[in-house]
Amino acid sequence: MKTFGLVLITLVLLALHQDVWFFRTARPMAFGFLPPGLWYHALYAVLSAVLMWVLVRLAWPAHLEAEAESHEEPKQ
């Protein structure tokens, strides 16, 4: 269930990048000078950081590090 939820959130965020509803408009502007094509995508970048934080907290592949440390082979 946790995996399904994380995959769903990730796909939704990927889809939200295509904000066609703001394509041809320069308003409303944020702070009086940022058109939607900028403030929406700036907000999108912040949400991306939040998503990565969630993935790190809830689904970090810690087993990879443990496996790598325990099975380290002689260097090539």
Add this chain to the structure above:
Amino acid sequence: MIPAIFVFIYLAVVLYIGIFAFRRSADKAEDYFLANRSLGPLVFLLSLFGTNMTAFTILGSSGHSFQNGIVTFGLMASSSGLVIPLTIYFCGTRVWALGKKHGFITPVQMFRDRWECGHIGSVISIVQAAFLVPYIIIGVMGGGTTLATLSSGAVPYWAGGALVAIVVMAYVFFGGMRGTAWVNALQTVLFLTFGAVALIVIGYGIGGFDRAVEKMAASPAFASLLTRERVSPLFFLSYMFIPLSSIAFPHIMIFCLTAEKMKHFQKTVIFYPLCILAIWLPCVFLGVVANSVDDVPEVSSKIEARASLAREGRTLAPEQREDLRKQAAADDIVLILLKRFAPLWLAGLLGAGIMAAVMASDSQILALSTLFTEDLFAFYEGKARFGEAAQVHTGRAFVVIVTIVAYAIALQAPQSIFDLAVQYAFSGYAALSPLLLAALFWRGSTKWGALASTLWTVSSVAAVAVFQQVVPAPPPGPPVVVWSAGGVDWLMRTAGGTAIAGFMPVVPMTLISGLLMVVVSWLTAKPGADTLKRYFR
């Protein structure tokens, strides 16, 4: 000339860092090429981010947004801010673990082991290397542009490019991965600072951003730059495929192997989108508002050339169109704004920040050297016959050769930084990304599937390059339809490149590459059970 002096001081500092790193190095391949897999969390974050930010980030993005408006941020920045950390999270961590476990130094060493292949690995390595060259060239071009602009032409383009090439070559030659990582970390700090300071200084200089933006919104010529109507939604969607190139770049995969611990990836993937925001937003915004500046002749002449191209482009000969395109090219737009609105000493400091971004081609040069010495020299018995020290010396010699070749090409290259990078390097690597995904996540993938994907990628990149040479670019506006059938315009030549059924070529290139990997792998023999057991639980 004063701003250029600050840049010279900066170049001397990074040269010193490279030599300092050299004094801490050993003649071991893993030390020279991977900094002995010992980078800490902060240097890993800053250097991995820095190596992804190039001349293209500051100069190319501002130039692109000057011409195309705010769409540049959504096209390249916010898409990268999600896709790149996701690929590092899913693939980079696995690459690190496999590198640690099996001692890999290059991606092809992993592919060879994973798919039980030899010469096919050499083909992949050569293709990876070939796609990396344009990326290195934009670094040299950016260096030439930056120094020429900051010195008001006192340092010509060819001399600026040569100076940057020599400095980068020197610290990569001496410092290897350790020197490159330290310099990249410093560069990231500098250009993070640069973005914020440049934004404040130029905003103050032009009399406030709200005034500049309102002026543009009221002008029929500039209002569309505040929306995304100059780019179609299908093109916008296509750009989501471009950041897939990042994890397929050999220098990024190699960088993933330098972390001391896997947990160092955590801060990197979380802060990556915020770093993208901090650098790209000022660059794109400054490029857009430059259109509102009417008291700088260099800006006015670019706007006039762009308007002439749009107005009379269709009646002009291709050579005349190309001349107008060159006049309208705006890769130096931020530098022009700095010279106009910042005090000389500050323009110099900020110029050094730009130079930091421009010089991020160092890790690409090192990666090329690593690919050559590990995937070809060592694989074909060079290391066994001449020893590990000879391998490192060969790597250093290769750094010199690559830099000279890149410089020679940069002097001839006609396209703007942005176009060159996107059309060849980014699209090619995005189409190679199915190789990494298949190697890491699909037991059924085979070396023949990998070969099919690789050959398809090379053919499609070559086909697009030939197509764009044969069919000249139209002026900005409606594209030239070359082939349509069933009511669909399948192949079009646009002002900026090529469109296939409305998408950028990177979309079919990547999808067909993935399809070939699947179909050919289904039809061919899988690696042995012992090999699969080492990769999949």
